[in-house]
Amino acid sequence: VLCVSQDFDFFYFVQQWPGSYCDSSSSRCCYPTTGKPAADFGIHGLWPNYNDGSYPQNCDSNNPFDGSKISDLISSMRRNWPTLACPSGSGETFWSHEWEKHGTCSESVFDQHSYFETTLGLKQQTNLLQALKTAGIKPDGKKYSLGDIKDAIKEGTGYTPWIECNQDSSGNSQLYQVYLCLDNSGSSLIECPVFPKGKKCGSAIEFPIF
Numbered sequence: 219v220l221c222v223s224q225d226f227d228f229f230y231f232v233q234q235w236p237g238s239y240c241d242s243s244s245s246r247c248c249y250p251t252t253g254k255p256a257a258d259f260g261i262h263g264l265w266p267n268y269n270d271g272s273y274p275q276n277c278d279s280n281n282p283f284d285g286s287k288i289s290d291l292i293s294s295m296r297r298n299w300p301t302l303a304c305p306s307g308s309g310e311t312f313w314s315h316e317w318e319k320h321g322t323c324s325e326s327v328f329d330q331h332s333y334f335e336t337t338l339g340l341k342q343q344t345n346l347l348q349a350l351k352t353a354g355i356k357p358d359g360k361k362y363s364l365g366d367i368k369d370a371i372k373e374g375t376g377y378t379p380w381i382e383c384n385q386d387s388s389g390n391s392q393l394y395q396v397y398l399c400l401d402n403s404g405s406s407l408i409e410c411p412v413f414p415k416g417k418k419c420g421s422a423i424e425f426p427i428f
C-alpha cells in the first residue's frame with residue numbers, strides 16, 4: 219500500500235504502583251477476588267494517542283471485549299494487570315474497559331489477543347521495579363527525587379518516562395503512574411512525542427509500601 223492514513227500517532231503504555239492507588243486520598247482500593255496483587259507495578263493500559271495530546275476512544279462498539287479470546291493469557295493478566303477498583307472483581311471489568319475505550323482504537327495493528335499479549339510483554343520488557351531497585355529506589359515509604367526516579371527508569375528501559383503523582387492521605391506527593399511510549403505499529407518503545415499534561419509531582423516523591 220502506498221499511502222495509509224494513520225489513525226493515531228503513538229501509544230502510551232501506562233503502569234501503576236498499587237501502593238499509591240490504595241493509600242491515595244482520592245480513591246479507596248479493593249483487592250481482586252483472586253487475591254492481593256504482588257508488590258510490583260501493574261498495567262493500567264496501552265492507549266493510542268495523537269501528537270497534539272488528544273486521543274481517540276471507544277472506536278468500535280462492534281468489537282466488544284471477549285474473555286474467551288484471551289483465555290491463554292488469563293493467569294498472566296491476573297498477575298500483571300490486576301484491578302484495584304472497588305468493588306472487588308476478577309479483572310474482566312477493567313480489561314473490558316481498557317479494550318473497549320482504548321484497544322478498539324488500535325484495531326489497525328492489534329486484535330484483542332495481540333493487544334493484551336503485547337501489553338503484557340511490555341511490562342516484562344520494561345521491568346520498572348527492577349530498574350528502580352538497581353538505583354536504590356525502593357517501595358519503602360521514603361521520599362526520592364523526581365529526577366532520580368526518571369533517571370533510574372531511563373537507565374533501565376532506555377527511555378525517558380513521564381511520572382504522574384497522586385497524594386496520600388496526609389497530602390504527600392507519591393509515585394502513582396509511569397508513562398512510556400510505543401510506536402504506532404506497536405513494535406518498539408520510543409521516546410514520547412509529547413508528555414501528558416499534568417500537575418507537578420513536587421521535588422520529593424514518596425514511594426509507598428504495598
Ligand code: 5GP
Pocket residue numbers: 234239262263300301302303312315316319
Ligand atoms: P482509563 O483511565 O483507562 O480511561 O479508565 C480507568 C477506569 O478503569 C476507571 O473507570 C477505573 O475505575 C477503572 N479501573 C478498574 N481497576 C482499576 C485500577 O486498578 N486502576 C485504575 N487506574 N483504574 C481502574
Ligand code: 5GP
Pocket residue numbers: 364368379380381382383416417418419420
Ligand atoms: P524539566 O523537565 O524542564 O526539568 O521540568 C519542567 C517542570 O516539569 C518541572 O516543574 C518539573 O518538576 C516538571 N516535570 C518534569 N518531569 C516530570 C514528570 O515526569 N512528571 C511530572 N508530573 N512533572 C515533571
